[in-house]
Amino acid sequence: MDVAEIRDQIPGLRFGVYLNTGGVGQAPASVSQAITAGYRLMADGRLSPIDWYEAMSKAASEIPAKIADFFGADSTEIALTMSTGDGFGMVLGGLRWEPGDEVLITSEEHPVPLQAVQGLADREGAVIKEVELDHGKDVILERVERAITPRTRLICFSHVTTDSGTLLPAGEICALARARGILTLWDGCQAVGQLPVDLHGMGCDFYATNCYKWLLAPIGTGFLYVRRDVQQALKPLRRPHDPSASARQYEMGSPASVLYLGVGASLDFMTCIGGPRAIAAEASRKAEGLWARLDAIPGVQVVSSRRPETRSGIVTFAIAGMEGDEVSTALRQRWQIVQRGTYMTDPTGVRISVAFYTSDAELDTLVEAVTTLAGEAKR
Structure with a gap:
């Protein structure tokens, strides 16, 4: 799957880092x-x-x-x-x-x-x-x-x-x-x-x-x-x-x-770019990689399942010492990362939607931002 070519067909992806497909998807032109x-x-x-x-x-x-x-x-x-x-x-x-x-x-x-x-x-x-x-x-x-x-x-x-x-x-x-x-x-x-x-x-x-x-x-x-x-x-x-x-x-x-x-x-x-199985495989690969990277950050708890039979492209995490809405606001205001806080309260967290069109660069930006916030929360 050529993600760069696909992203060129989706105008909304030109603005910031978009990781909220579970809220509103970015429609192709x-x-x-x-x-x-x-x-x-x-x-x-x-x-x-x-x-x-x-x-x-x-x-x-x-x-x-x-x-x-x-x-x-x-x-x-x-x-x-x-x-x-x-x-x-x-x-x-x-x-x-x-x-x-x-x-x-x-x-x-x-x-x-x-x-x-x-x-x-x-x-x-x-x-x-x-x-x-x-x-x-x-x-x-x-x-x-x-x-x-x-x-x-x-x-x-x-x-x-x-x-x-x-x-x-x-x-x-x-x-x-x-x-x-x-x-x-x-x-x-x-x-x-x-x-x-x-x-x-x-x-x-x-x-x-x-x-x-x-x-x-x-x-x-x-x-x-x-x-x-x-x-x-x-x-x-x-x-x-x-x-x-x-x-x-x-x-x-x-x-x-x-x-x-x-x-x-x-x-x-969606049919033209490979259909549901190809779409799911691309998102799953990226989500699994993100799960592992977030889990390795001190002070970060990954809430989502990593088990193949119950996981999806949604990766939700919490940062010790910070409320989910606080993390969500910081990600949007300081790094222009679009995501959302969770409804759940134990713990409150941030939901990341990893879609087939999500780029590696977007996930790199997210991991760097979460690492920074987790470090600040420990001080």
Whole structure:
């Protein structure tokens, strides 16, 4: 993979050191060009507003098939959304609940899906049970199995956790759940575009994600996967249920169709540079190297897993004697390194997103900066 050539196609990488793809991905120029070309059809007077709307809607209708092909699903199982939270709302609101039904979450969920589950508990009387995470795959599976009871209705986990970047054994968890008649809903926003994701192979029931992080598509785009044979049980929130219709019946309204031209362009871009496996291999190599370099700095604790079965391109660390937000602010102000502090509080840290387009020079700058800050914190 020619990273220098790839970086030339991503204009946003020209400004500072960018290590926050897990927050917002840096889109290639082809993404903005696709969206701009769509808008110009109306702005240049080539189409009337209604003709433009119909043309963009038709173009967007082709995107579920493209998403399905990239992620190992059928086009009838993909609904277009604006965000991960949209997808969670469609699932949690579309299932029938009884007071006391249990939902399993992990100890490291992003606030948006966490609040969606908390809202479900408030409305429907569902019981939330938390599974403490670990870097060991077998430990995670054992804890999930122990948490399951006859009242467990839904397992609602992040595929890759937002703070430490722990990759969960999704396939094994889905198999465990299905054997017990439990549904699974996954937050995929830190996985799609970073790692190969095969939805049919994974065996999940629902998978919600945005497209603007590791998929490098526009903000305001996302998708929800609804496995075909569970569409009977999930009711749309804004229209009558049609068991013979596709997952697009779950969409909450008219999507911003022109933005999905950017999703198509981003998937084309990622395919052209080698596809999910090549992308994951490049990021994994760099992340493992960064993990080792940070771990060697006195006063630095690397929070993320280094085990191959549970690690990802997210490398999170803490500096003894400094709060995570303090470290994050110093990195941005003194070295122009874009990253973010973590939600977790024990310890507070900084999350580094190592993407396939991250350069060795960027990681060198980060290591030098962290070494300096750790030394200053010891004085």
